Amino acid sequence: MADTLLSAAATAARLPYPELAAEIAALLADDTVVVPPRLVQPLPGGGSLFVMPAHDATVAITKLITFTPANAGSARATIQGDVVVFDIATGTRRLVLDGPTVTARRTAAVSLLAAQRLAPRPDGALLIVGAGVQGRAHLEAFAAGLGVKEAWICSRSAASAQGLAAHARSLGLAARVVDDPAAALAHCPLVVTATPASAVVLDAAPRSDAFIAAVGAFTPRMVELGAQMCRELHARGTVVVDTGDAGHEAGDLLQAGIDVAALPALAAVLAGEPVRPPGPVLFKSCGWAGWDLAAARLAVRG
Template sequence: MSHLLLLDAAATAARLPYPALVREIASVLGDPGVRVPARLVQPLPGGGSLFVMPAHDARVAITKLITFTPGNAKAGRPTIQGDVVVFDVETGERRLVLDGPTVTARRTAAVSLLAAQRLAPNSAGPLLIVGAGTQGRSHLEAFAECLGIREVLIHSRSGASANALADLARRFGLRARVVGDPDAALAECPLVVTCTPANAVVLKALPRDDAFLAAVGAFTPAMVELGPALCRHCDLAGRIVVDTRDAEHEAGDLMQAGLDVAGYPALADVLATPDAAPRGPVLFKSCGWAGWDLAAARAALLN
């Protein structure tokens, strides 16, 4: 019988380096044995939600069981809590229990990173991060490590959080500054990540022609970070790519802009049929998928 490893946040992060995560995400998208049922999202009293997200390939089965409690942000508590349980398909044994928030943060940033590597017209930066929570930190880490950016601009409703993330960026050797107007910052940033609670529009201005925007905060039809005009501009003047086909009923930014989400390619399509460098701004809409958690489990088993 194999020994079950119960990993805390630090141990989980140590098993999920970004280059390995990117490789496994691409591998999962090309693996015909991967199966990902629709996730269960159960509303809870008080405005939270319980997520049950299973997936498997020929060797590994996982279930992510997490709660999402938006109200925790005001109280200084984590908004995402839970675990990812990893099973051996052949024996049915549990192999790992990974920290759910750490998996969510790192695999989401790795998906954005993979999309930027394949789609960004200009990956040199500066990078604009809107939202300075856990996802802001993970995207900063991933883009700094693997895209080689040298400068980051940060906006957050919380000045303390923005300054803390800027301090972290400086410890990474980056130039960093906090900005009060993210719309104005779009003019100087070809790389943009929005990772807010997605309860209101945070970007309305039109991006640069060589911009890559990863919008990761909104994952239900009611959630939104990007203004409708921005989304429609990317549709007309550039390109929109979604993370998976599930975005057809989850991408609140695009749905509220009146766009036909079903008509956009998914990341798997981009990897399978790479084409010439995109012209105009690229909007990558990420909603989340248990396949990304399966990729994280595969990476964790290798490290």
């Protein structure tokens, strides 16, 4: 068990962001990948249990995690669990990966992949709204995969914002903490919203060359971006979703009255000609077990 059960640090070591983004792109081009619908079981007290299977021709996984919003602001993580990886030919368990680490890193790597392909100004500066686990992961991913050198950070927790700014500086980035994310939009062509998605945190016109990755809201009731902002981005720019599942999960877009099912998914964008669209880009990410399978494929090779 000791050889297969990886700690959070050991899991992270097997999932460097640029390599994970490349593995995600490879997975999207692999026609052996099968991803059944995930089971989301509501739990007493407002939490949820997620059961997310997936497989390709050689590896099968199941991700088992709990999402407990009530843990926000406490010493307990809001996302806990594991990703169990099996060899298909033998049925042998290959690895047990730390679930929160996989979730953080694969989500940021998907955003990185979308930005590599779609961002008009991929070198930043970068505005991060939300200084938790996902904010940190996206900071690291965009620094490693895009060469971002400047980060602006906004959080409802001043201590968390200062902590993430200090981490950015430790990576060699210039960093500042800001109170008003809407005002920072004028300076930052890259934007990531990674909040608990309990209320709108951004509802303003972005730059015409903006790339916005919205990752916090992954149910119909959750929201980070205001309805008017979503509608404006849809009208004068490009909106891309991570997968077709966003059609019933992307709270920001659904609450704005946008026909999410008609929007292009990342796989279709990657399969087309590598042309950056004109105007601002919104990449809406809701999550998918395929991203966890990509992480498992990379981890078993490590």
